Amino acid sequence: MTPTGTAPSAGPRTAWAGRNHTLLTAAAVVTNLGSQGALIAAAFAVLGAGGSGGDVGLVAAARTVPLVLFLLVGGAVADRLPRHRVMVAANALNCLSQAAFAALVLAGEPRLWQMMLLAALGGTGQAFFGPASEGMLMASVDERQAGRAFALYRMALNGAGIGGAALGGALVALIGPGWVLAVDAAAFALAGALRALLDVSGMPARAPGAGMLAELRSGWREFIGRPWLWSVVVQFAVVNAVVGAAESVYGPLVARDSLGGPGPWGVALGAFGAGTVCGALLMTRWKPRRLLLAGALCTFPLALPSAALAVPLPVVWLTAVMFVSGASVEVFGVSWITAMHQEIPEEKFSRVSAYDWLGSVGLVPVATALAGPVENAAGRTTALWGCSALIVLVTAAVLTVPEVRTLTRRGGSAPEAPVAQGEAVAEGPVAQR
Incomplete structure (x- = not known):
């Protein structure tokens, strides 16, 4: 059925x-x-x-x-x-x-x-x-x-x-x-x-809404009533902002001054992308029981690229760091979307997802705009260490939320249906989560 x-x-x-x-x-x-x-x-x-x-x-x-x-x-x-x-x-x-x-x-x-x-x-x-x-x-x-x-x-x-x-x-x-x-x-x-x-023939019919503002309030109540949800969104509002500033502003500058130009920086970014693919491949087999705990712990490595740029590490080590951080963020990403699928009612999912997206991207343009003034005021190295420290601090803070540590995957460790030999599935953000 x-x-x-x-x-x-x-x-x-x-x-x-x-x-x-x-x-x-x-x-x-x-x-x-x-x-x-x-x-x-x-x-x-x-x-x-x-x-x-x-x-x-x-x-x-x-x-x-x-x-x-x-x-x-x-x-x-x-x-x-x-x-x-x-x-x-x-x-x-x-x-x-x-x-x-x-x-x-x-x-x-x-x-x-x-x-x-x-x-x-x-x-x-x-x-x-x-x-x-x-x-x-x-x-x-x-x-x-x-x-x-x-x-x-x-x-x-x-x-x-x-x-x-x-x-x-x-x-x-x-x-x-x-x-x-x-x-x-x-x-x-x-x-x-x-x-x-x-x-869409098998999907439930939509009941008439009570109006746009009423539905936004309903989505907000669903969002704010789940501490694990809003706390992780707040965490990634900061994480995405500082990662965006480090990669779009500081990274190219460090590459120009210390790494040999745009070529090595492109290789490092490519390693991050390769890491995301490998991380997603891992998650096709690994089913962590505590979804958000696994995801939050795998957020800590996102602090490594900023630290590597602050040193700065040689290109080979920077590339390795970027690969690890890419794989780690995919463990978080799959765990997060699985938790949302499990916990959020289908008829309210898009509204809750909108608040998630807003948190994910809301501070990125602000951080990118402030990256230059912060560098001028404190220096590039200090700014990059600050990016790393912020990621560690907000991730440690989100681990104090009980639901983040205890939210459990339903169905335990039941085995998944095997993949048919030769069966291919193509797919493609969202978002930075």
């Missing part, structure tokens, strides 16, 4: 590799391949139009601000409307905005305000897509196989991110940023078409 809120699996696939999970995975791979290249293309489009590094930052901020502003609305909408329709509509908006961005760049002389406006439209689409996507993914897997399904999803997503960044950089150099942005627009169109094929 199909569990409540889970679409029936089609054909001979296992529960975690049903039709919806496969479609969601394939669509995520497609969009992540395109989006990683588009991030590089957008930066070079700004520079190619005569912009400065500050202008590149403005275009990046133009995408982040509406993402933060509309996340809660996006979560409420995803819990009121069919999630697959919200996802397709968001993909359509991203497709059109990227196509317009590509046309501007290919036509020559795009203006900064135009690029900022189109980036903002892309961020708005992501604000509606993210909570709906997580809710749809939750509803597509059986609770008994959730850990494996999420690990495979993230493994494919991270693999697509690595490949997309490498391919995107090569294509920007070969054919120019405008055409890479056009490829990203096409990727959104293809992904939207795949998501339009999702089978």
